[in-house]
Amino acid sequence: MEQSFGGGVNMEKRGVWSWWKNQLALAPLISKYYVPEETNNFWYSLGGVLAISLALQVVSGIILTLKYIPDATLAFGIVSDMIHSRLWGITLGFHYFNSFLIYGLVMAHMMRVFVSAAYRKEKKVLWFVGVALATLIFATYVTGESLHWDEVGFAVPWHVSEILQATHLNNIFHYNFADLLAPASATLKLVQIYAMHIAILPIMILLLAILHFYLIRMKGISLPFWKQPSGKKVSFASHIKLWFVYSAFAIGVVLFLAIFAGRDVGTAPQLLPSSPLYAVHKGPGGQGYKPTSPIGWTHGMNVLVEHLGLTPDIWGTVIAMTLMLGSLVAIPFVDREEKEPTSFKEAFDWRKRKWAFLAMALFWAVMIVGIIQNAIAGPG
Numbered sequence: 001m002e003q004s005f006g007g008g009v010n011m012e013k014r015g016v017w018s019w020w021k022n023q024l025a026l027a028p029l030i031s032k033y034y035v036p037e038e039t040n041n042f043w044y045s046l047g048g049v050l051a052i053s054l055a056l057q058v059v060s061g062i063i064l065t066l067k068y069i070p071d072a073t074l075a076f077g078i079v080s081d082m083i084h085s086r087l088w089g090i091t092l093g094f095h096y097f098n099s100f101l102i103y104g105l106v107m108a109h110m111m112r113v114f115v116s117a118a119y120r121k122e123k124k125v126l127w128f129v130g131v132a133l134a135t136l137i138f139a140t141y142v143t144g145e146s147l148h149w150d151e152v153g154f155a156v157p158w159h160v161s162e163i164l165q166a167t168h169l170n171n172i173f174h175y176n177f178a179d180l181l182a183p184a185s186a187t188l189k190l191v192q193i194y195a196m197h198i199a200i201l202p203i204m205i206l207l208l209a210i211l212h213f214y215l216i217r218m219k220g221i222s223l224p225f226w227k228q229p230s231g232k233k234v235s236f237a238s239h240i241k242l243w244f245v246y247s248a249f250a251i252g253v254v255l256f257l258a259i260f261a262g263r264d265v266g267t268a269p270q271l272l273p274s275s276p277l278y279a280v281h282k283g284p285g286g287q288g289y290k291p292t293s294p295i296g297w298t299h300g301m302n303v304l305v306e307h308l309g310l311t312p313d314i315w316g317t318v319i320a321m322t323l324m325l326g327s328l329v330a331i332p333f334v335d336r337e338e339k340e341p342t343s344f345k346e347a348f349d350w351r352k353r354k355w356a357f358l359a360m361a362l363f364w365a366v367m368i369v370g371i372i373q374n375a376i377a378g379p380g
């Protein structure tokens with residue numbers, strides 16, 4: 001029984017993983033690719049943990065498409081049924097809580113890269129690709145929240161309509177409040193949001209993630225400034241193992257929440273006759289419905305600009321997004337240094353990095369002020 005079909009002998013002798021590694025020619029990318037030993041640490045593993053969480057998000061999302069129908073009259077009922085069913089509830093809960101994890105990992109990874117100043121010199125485009133990825137992940141979160149199609153989810157197309165009205169594009173795109181309150185035309189909007197969430201945005205994220213990994217591979221990873229460089233290299237396989245160890249903890253927490261944390265189904269959207277909000281004249285924000293915390297700053301900034309007398313309040317979201325995106329894009333331009341820092345002193349050198357720190361502070365100030373304002377705001 002020495003011989004068997006195809007790669008059977010190899011598989012028996014060297015294991016399933018080796019067989020796949022040979023078949024897919026992965027050795028030059030993994031076991032024969034070497035990275036500095038110092039990068040095998042928690043902070044340098046965040047991007048990999050993020051990639052694993054994204055992959056699991058796609059898998060759980062694919063399962064959810066077997067049940068979900070983007071019909072404005074059915075979607076809320078389908079989601080409510082899923083939350084009440086054991087297995088669908090866990091799958092949906094996993095997808096939901098994992099989206100919080102992804103959001104947190106994007107922020108943590110971005111801050112690690114920022115403090116390492118790993119956007120300098122020829123890594124500017126790598127940073128911009130990261131900023132584009134963060135923007136696409138934000139858009140995926142927003143469209144996902146909408147698919148729940150409760151009153152909070154309904155706020156998403158409502159706000160899109162407000163932006164289009166403020167820019168006088170509402171009639172061109174047939175995106176008036178009346179279009180959202182009629183089930184047939186609302187279904188068309190929900191289908192567009194669904195297409196964005198399950199196809200267009202994930203495909204763009206995948207393509208940009210490939211470019212992100214390619215650029216890191218070609219340009220080389222930075223060294224952790226808080227460690228003495230040893231010159232030693234280790235196989236990338238050992239780094240990937242670390243990704244899986246940290247992922248096991250993070251995904252374990254997500255799974256725990258998916259199984260044990262109950263979720264409220266929310267309120268049926270105001271376009272449905274079965275909703276207690278049916279025929280109410282105000283939009284979701286005006287009635288006090290708020291987005292979930294990762295994107296809560298959008299509503300918070302709307303409330304803030306309204307207090308300041310700027311109408312329509314949707315300008316708050318537009319201004320906040322412009323400031324946040326603008327500050328991230330500005331960072332590699334305002335930090336003129338050429339080399340990555342090699343010590344705490346260089347990493348936190350206020351004289352050399354003050355504009356970069358101020359740009360990052362602006363990003364966080366907008367997000368934090370918006371989230372606090374969202375938390376304390378009443379209806380309006």
Ligand code: HEM
Pocket residue numbers: 043044045046047048050051054106109110112113116118119123126127129130131133134205209212216220221222223328
């Ligand atoms: C889908 C989202 C993302 C994924 C999957 C991802 C993945 C990764 C991975 C695996 C690394 C290698 C080192 C590490 O893990 O720290 C890395 C490095 C890097 N990432 Fe990301 N990343 C994402 C988003 C971002 C964002 C939002 C930014 C910045 C705005 C960014 C900027 C960078 C830069 C500049 C590097 C090089 C770091 C260095 O040389 O030390 N990435 N990314």
